[in-house]
Amino acid sequence: MDHSMEQAVEQVHQAADTVVAAAAHAPDLHYAIWLLLFPLIGVVFNGLILRKNIPEKMTGWLGSFMIIASFAVAVKLFFELLKLDPHLRAIDVTFFQWLHVGSLQIDFAFLIDPLSVVMILVVTGISSLIHIYSIGYMHDDPRFRVFFTYMNLFVFFMLLLVLGNSYPVMFIGWEGVGLASYLLIGFWWEDMAKATAGMKAFVVNRIGDFGVLIAMFLMFSHLGTLTFSEVFPAAANAWSNDINNGVVIAIGLMLLLGAAGKSAQFPLYVWLPDAMAGPTPVSALIHAATMVTAGVYMLARSNMFYMLAPTAAYVVAMVGAVTALFAATIGLRQNDIKKVLAYSTVSQLGYMVMACGVYAFGAGIFHLMTHAFFKALLFLGSGAVIHTMHGGLHHINDHHTDPQDIRNMGGLRKKIPITYWTFLLATLAISGIPGFSGFFSKDEILAYSFMNFNSGGSILPYALGLIAAGITAFYMFRLVFLTFFGKYKGPEGSEEGLHESPGTMTIPLIVLAILSVVGGWIGLPAVFGEHLNKFAGWLDPVFHPGFEAVRYHPEHLAVPMEWALIAVAVTVSLIGIILAWNFYMKQKRQAIPDDQQSGFGKVLWQKYYVDEIYDAGVIRPLINTCHFLWKQFDEKVIDGGMVHGTARTVRWGGGVLRTLQGGVVGSYAVMMVIGVIVILLSLYIR
Amino acid sequence: MEMTLGLNHYLILAAIMFCIGMVGVLTRRNILIIFMSVELMLNSANMTFIAFSHYLMNPEGMVFTFFTLTVAAAEVGVGLAIVVTIFRKTESLDIRKLNLLKN
Amino acid sequence: MDAQTIVFAILALVSLFSGIMVVTRKNPVYSILFLVLTFFCYAGFYVLLGATFLAAIQIMVYAGAIMVLFLFVVMMLNLREPEKMEGGASFFQTLGFIVAGGFALVLMAFFAGNPGPGVPTYPPGAAAYAMGDTKELGMVLFTDYVFPFEIAGILLLAAVIGAVALAKRNRA
Numbered sequence: 001m002d003h004s005m006e007q008a009v010e011q012v013h014q015a016a017d018t019v020v021a022a023a024a025h026a027p028d029l030h031y032a033i034w035l036l037l038f039p040l041i042g043v044v045f046n047g048l049i050l051r052k053n054i055p056e057k058m059t060g061w062l063g064s065f066m067i068i069a070s071f072a073v074a075v076k077l078f079f080e081l082l083k084l085d086p087h088l089r090a091i092d093v094t095f096f097q098w099l100h101v102g103s104l105q106i107d108f109a110f111l112i113d114p115l116s117v118v119m120i121l122v123v124t125g126i127s128s129l130i131h132i133y134s135i136g137y138m139h140d141d142p143r144f145r146v147f148f149t150y151m152n153l154f155v156f157f158m159l160l161l162v163l164g165n166s167y168p169v170m171f172i173g174w175e176g177v178g179l180a181s182y183l184l185i186g187f188w189w190e191d192m193a194k195a196t197a198g199m200k201a202f203v204v205n206r207i208g209d210f211g212v213l214i215a216m217f218l219m220f221s222h223l224g225t226l227t228f229s230e231v232f233p234a235a236a237n238a239w240s241n242d243i244n245n246g247v248v249i250a251i252g253l254m255l256l257l258g259a260a261g262k263s264a265q266f267p268l269y270v271w272l273p274d275a276m277a278g279p280t281p282v283s284a285l286i287h288a289a290t291m292v293t294a295g296v297y298m299l300a301r302s303n304m305f306y307m308l309a310p311t312a313a314y315v316v317a318m319v320g321a322v323t324a325l326f327a328a329t330i331g332l333r334q335n336d337i338k339k340v341l342a343y344s345t346v347s348q349l350g351y352m353v354m355a356c357g358v359y360a361f362g363a364g365i366f367h368l369m370t371h372a373f374f375k376a377l378l379f380l381g382s383g384a385v386i387h388t389m390h391g392g393l394h395h396i397n398d399h400h401t402d403p404q405d406i407r408n409m410g411g412l413r414k415k416i417p418i419t420y421w422t423f424l425l426a427t428l429a430i431s432g433i434p435g436f437s438g439f440f441s442k443d444e445i446l447a448y449s450f451m452n453f454n455s456g457g458s459i460l461p462y463a464l465g466l467i468a469a470g471i472t473a474f475y476m477f478r479l480v481f482l483t484f485f486g487k488y489k490g491p492e493g494s495e496e497g498l499h500e501s502p503g504t505m506t507i508p509l510i511v512l513a514i515l516s517v518v519g520g521w522i523g524l525p526a527v528f529g530e531h532l533n534k535f536a537g538w539l540d541p542v543f544h545p546g547f548e549a550v551r552y553h554p555e556h557l558a559v560p561m562e563w564a565l566i567a568v569a570v571t572v573s574l575i576g577i578i579l580a581w582n583f584y585m586k587q588k589r590q591a592i593p594d595d596q597q598s599g600f601g602k603v604l605w606q607k608y609y610v611d612e613i614y615d616a617g618v619i620r621p622l623i624n625t626c627h628f629l630w631k632q633f634d635e636k637v638i639d640g641g642m643v644h645g646t647a648r649t650v651r652w653g654g655g656v657l658r659t660l661q662g663g664v665v666g667s668y669a670v671m672m673v674i675g676v677i678v679i680l681l682s683l684y685i686r
Numbered sequence: 687m688e689m690t691l692g693l694n695h696y697l698i699l700a701a702i703m704f705c706i707g708m709v710g711v712l713t714r715r716n717i718l719i720i721f722m723s724v725e726l727m728l729n730s731a732n733m734t735f736i737a738f739s740h741y742l743m744n745p746e747g748m749v750f751t752f753f754t755l756t757v758a759a760a761e762v763g764v765g766l767a768i769v770v771t772i773f774r775k776t777e778s779l780d781i782r783k784l785n786l787l788k789n
Numbered sequence: 790m791d792a793q794t795i796v797f798a799i800l801a802l803v804s805l806f807s808g809i810m811v812v813t814r815k816n817p818v819y820s821i822l823f824l825v826l827t828f829f830c831y832a833g834f835y836v837l838l839g840a841t842f843l844a845a846i847q848i849m850v851y852a853g854a855i856m857v858l859f860l861f862v863v864m865m866l867n868l869r870e871p872e873k874m875e876g877g878a879s880f881f882q883t884l885g886f887i888v889a890g891g892f893a894l895v896l897m898a899f900f901a902g903n904p905g906p907g908v909p910t911y912p913p914g915a916a917a918y919a920m921g922d923t924k925e926l927g928m929v930l931f932t933d934y935v936f937p938f939e940i941a942g943i944l945l946l947a948a949v950i951g952a953v954a955l956a957k958r959n960r961a
Contacts, residue, residue: 665781667881670712673888680895691794696834698900699801703808703827705893710812712885718817718863722824725855726808729831736921740838743917745929748840752930755843755850756941760948762855766862767955773866774958782879 027080029093029112035073035120035159042066042152046145056144060135063148067131067155071124078117086541089114092165092229099168103224111165111228115542118365119162119297122372123290127155129508133380134281136504137387141279147187151285154180158290162297166227167216170298174212174262177291178205184286185278197277204271208261208295215254222247232304236549239308252305252312255298256319263295263349266323270611273342280383283338287345288375293368296349299356300365300543306356307546314458317357317449321464324350328471332478336404337382340479344430345375347468351445354461359547360448362539366523367441369535373519374429374438377512381423384501384509385409385483388416392490395497401490406482407590408491413484415498418506420484422513427480429516431473432573434566437520442469444523444536447565451557466572473576481584489590525562696737704730717769717779721762728758797837804830821859828852840921 042063081089094109110116131151138147157180161173179202186198219226222244223234235251238244259265264272272292276283286292299306299316306313327346334340348371355364389403401408413420429436432443446469449462488495500506523535557565583589703726710723732751739747769779776783803826810823828851835844919925930938 665784666712666715666879666885670881670885670888673708673712673885673892677888677892677895680899684895684898691791691797691837694900695797695801696838698897699804699834701896701900702893703804705889705896706805706808706812708889708892709886712889713882714812715882716817718859719812719814719820722817722820722859723812725824725851726811726827729828729851733831733834736835736838736840736843740840740917740921743920745920745926748843748921748926749929749934751840751843752846752926753937753941755846756945759850759855760944762858763948763952764955766858767952770862770865770956779866 027084027091029077029080029091029110030095031073032077032093032110032112032163033095035070035077035124035163036156038066038069038073039152039156039159043149043156046152047149054145056139057135059145059148060131060138063152064128064131064135066152067124067128070155070159071121071128074117074120074124077112078121081112081114081117086537089541090229104220104226106166106168106226108169109165110163112163113542114538114540115297115300115365116162118369118539119293120159122293122369123155123158123162126288126372126376126512127151127158127285127290129511130281130285130376130380133284133383133505133508134279136502137281137383138279139502143187147184147279150180150183150187151281154184154285154290158294161294165229167212167219167231168226170301171209171212171216174258174294174298175209177262177294178202178209181205181275181286181291184282185275187278187282191277194277197271197274201271201275204268205261207268208258211254211257211261212298215251215258218247218251218254228301232545235304235308236545239549245309248305249309249312252302252309253315255302255305256312256316259295259299259353260319261295262298263292263353264323264346265295265319265349265353266326267610269323269327269346270614272346273339276336276338276342280338280379280386283342284376284379284383287342288372288379292345292349293352293372296352296356296364296368299353300361303356303359303361303543303546304549307359307550313357313359315357317354317452317458317461320350320352320354320357321449321461321468322350323347324354324468325464325471326350328468328475331475332471334475335406336402337385337406337409337479337483338379338404340406340475341375341378341382344378344472344476347472348375348430350468351442351465354465355445355448358445358449358452358457358461360445360452361543361546362536363441363444363448365539366535367438367445370429370437370441370516370519373512374426374436374516377422377426377509377516378430380505380509380512381419381426384416384419384505385412385423387501387505388412388419388498389490391499392494392497396491396493398491398494401494406479408489409483410486410490411484411488412498415495416500418500418509422509423484424480425513426516427476429520431476431577432469432569434570435517437516437518439570440520440523440525443525443566443569444533446569447525447557447562450565454557466569469569470572470576473573474580477577477580478584481580482590485585486588525566693737693741697734700730700733700737703727703733715781717772717781717784720781721765721769725758725762728754793837796833800830800833800837804834817863818860821856821863824859825852825856828856835921838921839918842921842923842926845923 046059046063081091090111090113092109092111094107096108098108099106131148134147134151138144141147154177157173157176159173161170161177164170164173182198182202184198185201186195189195189198216226219231223231223238225231225234235248239248256265257268260268272287275286278286306316324347327343327350331340331343331347334343348367352364352367352371355361355367386403389409393399393401393403425436429438432439446462446465449457449465453459453462523533525533707723707726707730710726711720714720714723732754735747735751735754739745739751772784773779807823807826807830811820811827814820814823828847832844832847832852835841835847
């Protein structure tokens with residue numbers, strides 16, 4: 001008896017020693033704060049200290065170098081983690097106590113783990129390139145300095161979002177990203193439509209924020225903590241003890257609402273296409289590398305909830321799949337080069353969310369990364385195209401023709417070869433052509449959703465995802481064919497003004513093109529070998545606890561089956577490309593002018609009338625209600641009854657009380673004695 | 687029951703004197719008389735202190751009275767100076783004419 | 790009825806009468822004289838309560854200094870005859886009378902009830918009488934209360950300066 005007790009105590013001590021030893025071996029990562037400080041220095045210098053007469057070049061390079069410095073820190077962190085044992089790769093770095101109220105203990109702290117390191121590498125890496133590109137693109141803008149201030153601010157908040165070790169710290173970044181995106185989308189606020197687009201993004205994001213807040217409230221009230229390292233075990237514990245199951249599902253769904261707002265999922269995706277109103281580098285930054293990935297990041301970070309609650313996971317998978325297909329179909333009929341890319345972003349984000357719903361969190365993050373490469377490239381490429389078109393139209397002093405409309409382009413292949421080739425590589429990547437990065441990540445997601453179907457899940461995510469893949473290939477190649485092939489369709493004479501963009505713009509394009517091609521090779525499918533998927537192995541420690549909690553071990557597919565899936569996916573993509581080639585190259589079809597839209601095509605062109613439905617179903621009633629409240633309640637009851645009524649009551653009361661304030665000292669003495677009597681009586685009565 | 691001089695006798699007398707002083711303060715218009723009434727009230731309070739001090743065998747009440755006396759002396763000094771100033775300004779001792787607070 | 794009670798009864802009657810006279814006289818000079826009488830009665834009460842030192846102070850400070858000050862002021866103001874105050878009793882004068890009466894009732898209500906715990910009604914012993922003499926009071930005043938004593942001195946100094954500053958004629 002005694003002996004066994006001693007043994008147990010000994011075991012506990014050993015376990016404690018291991019923990020202490022592990023903590024002692026953990027490197028000091030406090031320098032991670034520089035990740036945030038560099039962009040912040042950029043904000044302070046560009047936004048507050050430097051004045052207008054500073055040359056553009058200096059401002060731009062200052063902003064860019066700050067992000068590059070952050071990237072260097074991120075790389076250092078990556079190698080630091082690489083040195084550690086995989087199961088020790090989760091380090092909390094506390095900087096200061098933030099909120100310690102009762103049982104609520106929130107520190108301002110980072111969580112450095114494989115997931116957050118991937119995110120910071122993507123965010124800082126892509127942002128660096130976009131910053132450099134912006135130096136060329138934003139050349140001669142009157143608010144050049146402000147632009148770089150906002151961009152640095154944006155990166156600052158995004159890094160805070162992915163580094164925070166608890167939901168509240170993440171939420172600061174979450175809200176800050178919303179603010180920065182509002183500032184950037186509405187950057188050219190002189191144009192009313194652009195200012196409205198910024199507003200729309202902000203308001204729609206608020207709906208998602210509401211979901212995140214509710215999720216946090218639920219976590220705190222039922223699980224008692226908000227820190228990542230504590231809340232997930234608490235959730236698993238609650239679930240295994242069969243308490244608060246409904247709450248776990250509710251948290252999962254509320255987080256999904258938040259993710260739908262930030263990551264532009266159905267039905268909250270409407271802000272993203274409009275957000276194209278911002279300068280093109282902003283589109284690339286927000287819609288490729290950073291903001292929209294926040295929702296996916298949060299879903300992956302909260303994987304425990306979805307592992308525990310299959311219901312919530314299924315909803316996530318369906319939202320993602322539906323968004324992927326829905327946005328892809330809209331993309332078929334858009335004529336604005338940036339709108340096409342916007343809907344393709346929504347569609348690709350659908351894939352990532354779907355991945356989180358079929359327990360393929362690693363694959364979702366993998367697609368997030370490859371998508372960041374090729375979508376940033378596509379946006380920057382489209383920016384270069386617009387820049388070129390702008391130059392051409394400027395050449396003949398045409399300020400009415402839309403430089404973003406693909407119906408005015410065509411044959412640009414010869415004029416701007418670098419842009420053309422890089423754009424083509426990105427298109428091949430997004431279409432899922434084997435060898436390019438998008439192929440590997442998309443294939444992994446589809447494989448996982450099929451695996452999920454194999455283990456008793458629904459076939460719908462896989463089916464919808466597959467169809468969307470084909471449509472994606474089609475509309476992306478439609479875009480390429482109409483923009484770069486055929487005859488130039490712009491106004492006469494403008495052709496002479498078309499020139500390749502400056503080096504600050506083309507060099508980021510080339511770097512991103514290389515990444516778009518090779519970026520997927522770190523995550524080779526299982527058919528090539530068990531441990532070749534370095535990326536999944538790297539992220540495994542993050543998602544391992546979730547899989548362990550529910551003892552979920554999806555059956556790996558047989559090798560022939562996997563080959564078959566790859567073959568199907570590639571075939572569908574190729575069909576899409578061949579159809580596009582057939583329509584737009586062989587038959588030389590053109591994009592349809594606005595006044596000849598008809599049938600279902602018109603519905604697609606009008607984006608399923610979703611904005612109109614929201615307008616009629618939500619916004620109009622809201623405005624009418626507000627108008628009613630304004631006229632009937634505010635003006636009559638509040639203004640008439642309460643505001644003026646209060647004034648009238650006060651004036652009347654003042655008139656009565658004025659007689660007491662006669663200024664005669666004696667009257668004050670009487671009042672005083674009355675007060676004393678009241679006090680004495682109250683003592684006596686008590 | 688034999689009538690013995692108790693604490694209550696002093697307290698009741700002091701209370702009555704206090705109220706007489708209060709009537710003077712509240713009803714008279716002559717500043718000087720109001721002043722004297724205040725002195726009356728102050729003395730009644732002093733008497734209460736001393737009576738308690740005596741019956742509770744605690745010297746602190748008397749010490750307190752000593753300080754009250756000091757304060758009263760100071761108050762009378764300053765107060766009468768104010769009365770003199772007021773009289774020089776208004777040629778009257780009527781408190782109702784002192785309604786500058788009204789504005 | 791012992792001698793103490795008789796003395797108390799006489800002093801009480803005189804002080805009540807003179808108190809009423811203080812607040813009712815038209816001419817301030819009469820008020821002052823009655824106030825002096827009241828203060829003498831108070832000094833008598835203090836003696837009965839064993840506070841001999843305070844009784845002496847009462848006569849010296851109040852009946853002596855303060856009342857003389859009042860008389861000086863009255864003479865300085867040169868009020869040959871009581872000032873005629875125009876206007877009848879104001880609303881506040883009537884109210885003041887009622888309020889003071891109410892106050893008296895409230896105080897009496899306290900006494901009508903139980904004297905309360907810890908309040909003795911029996912005559913205290915000889916020690917209580919010794920407590921109030923000059924020596925005993927001085928011991929307390931100059932040991933435990935020496936700091937307030939000094940403060941009181943400064944207060945008087947301030948009052949002197951204040952009074953002089955207020956009363957001096959402004960010579961522009």
